[in-house]
Amino acid sequence: MSINSALLAGVSGLTANSAALAAISQNIANVNTVGYKRTAGEFQTVINSQSQGAGYSAGGVLSTARHYTSQNGQLQRTTSSTDLGIAGQGFFVVTEKAENLEVTDSRLFTRAGAFRVDNLGYLKNTAGLYLQGWPVDAEGNITTDPSDLNRLRTINVGSVGGTAEATTRIQLNANIRSSQTVSAEATAAAATPPGADAYDPLTNSMAMWDPETGAGVKPDFELTIPVSDSKGGQRTIAISFLKSTTPNQWYSEIRAVPAGDVVSGAGLANGQIKTGLVAFTQDGRLDVDAMAALGAQALFADPSVASLTFGSSDSAAPGAGQVNWAAGLGIDDQTLSFDLTAATGGLTQYDSASVVQAVLTNGTAFGNLSEVKIDETGFVTAIFDNGVTRRIAQIAIATFPSPDALLQSSGNAYRVSQGSGTYNLKTAGSGGAGTIGSSQLEASTVDLSAEFTGLITTQRAYSASSKIITTADEMLAELISIKR
Template identity: 30%
Template structure:
């Protein structure tokens, strides 16, 4: 056995325990870091070939692993922009370098420009929301993502396009009887426009309805006929369609008003259902984030309008992602390719608004590891010291 080899083995052991102690120090320092995933040190022996009955001591090498796939507990907060993922997946964030990264650190705060940034300065990314279909995503890349912005709709106005007006027309009135009611619609600039509907009895079980705005006819007269039970027969389909108007530079869209619930019974004229879509100009007063990642803006008129869908990502081997400063990760050769998706679909976890994922560090476990590392470091130093002393004895044999 080589005394030099013994000393080198002792040094190898001390270096390995120093590495372990470094991961312990990082874990303890980040025990309260949102979304932090602990590091651990794995040891592997280095065996040298032995010849002629002499044993050659090798040493030990270390490999640092990260428990990225191990989920932490949750801490609930009062901020709707604090986000946690319950299950598989990562948020996509953009750094100041313009590159996209993955993270579980969801302590996002709305900045003065409306963007959402976490405590490390990374901006949350997603797709523009569509009410008819999920946004098209690039499955294996970050193309098409945009910054989620909560002030993108500081003022909102939506022109009316459809509504409903169900009335009862009194069957016991004389021919020529006339009654008027109205609906408030919104033009493209959010102005209110009063649409009047005039019903006139033309014969038994027969009426006409005309829609007008400011004295100008925009639909009708349209014939409405009823059966002997007072149920609507025509028009079929039971819809009144108005013509579009340009009013003071704003567009009043063509309106499709359903009247299928109208009746003709021996009772007074009555409106049982009158509604129309659209809204006037209103300010953003808040926001909501659903468990499937839909970001909706809340307006002063009470309307909740979906604007974005938070994107999520995953890889085949999350524990092999490359950790970077700021508690973010990037793809590595061992992790596999990035696969995109949405919360609550294809195995991705749900998003919890008003919560943060805690670090998965166990302080008791780390302190135990610290004591073990300290004792093992001391033991390896004794091996080195003993080798050094034997070398001194060998040198002094000549005296």
């Protein structure tokens, strides 16, 4: 009977508009939810099969929810460096637990990037989901895999301890006065045979100089260099110069301060690390050719590749001309490279005051973790208060062929469905994954004006469907009254 079909069509209208109202209510309730994607109720007609000559049978309407998961919200600035937003397509990979993940544990995907560091140091968002990424291996490398979720690990910033870096490079910018008077000890050293109190790097050296007792030879000029060892401890080495009777030539010694910091091999004493001659050209620059001609007598036979090597504290006794760090220090071996021939400075001999313009080293003392930074490519970097930076992990971004078909899950997250297609893990900024914005959060895609407009039209449609039912009821009542 066509009246019955009209009655059922009205019921379907009530049901469909109720579902649409539920979607609108969900949107309005989540207008301030980070990374929320709006849902809309969409209607489609239902047509019944018609029998010839039997009249028309109304089918009604059916409502289905459409999820606009691929629609991106605006990124808004925050004050927390662990707040993350994605500018483009892609989702953060998250899990419901931080540790002991098994293959059977679910992996979820979300755009809600309000992450905080929990009591164990893991990055967790407001829904309690843990951020996943590729960790740094023992050699400081990150190996990414586009298809294996099991290679991901929960990113932990709390396990990063303090760090230090040993000095490996020293750049000197210093001048030695060319008109320096030749000392009596240097003059005696040039005599044949050497005179009394003649300078000798082993028996009467600058390393032996004691201003209180007058022992040893007072340097014409000396500079000190701070050096960080493998544990971040501060060591000091000194470079002393004594003008020779040969023009443009200086005796030089490099020693540790205090002398007990090193163990020296044969030919070295009193903390000496290296001894030899330094030669300059007539225009005041280091004379590379002259030092090469001096050979073993030169402080460095090739100043362009000058370096010092220290054996570790637990090394065997040093050979002739070699040094180790003292056993009591318990530190690793170390090589210091000197930049003595820089075009803008270096070690020079001009007729001006002997002075140190700059001593630049790259080592650092021990430092504690001060903050965590995340760049647009997803690298999580620990920054220490001594200036050292260390990469911890790289955030993984998942993309899908059809993100609108992902299944919704609690906590503003999504699960893979047959319609969405399989995930593809990418690094931020590659393959359409979008870049990561630190100290930014993605706003909800809900437009209140559009939702309130939909609320009005849905209410009117619901009222109209109820009118169908009342009208059909009146017609049925009229039909029943015929019998009376």
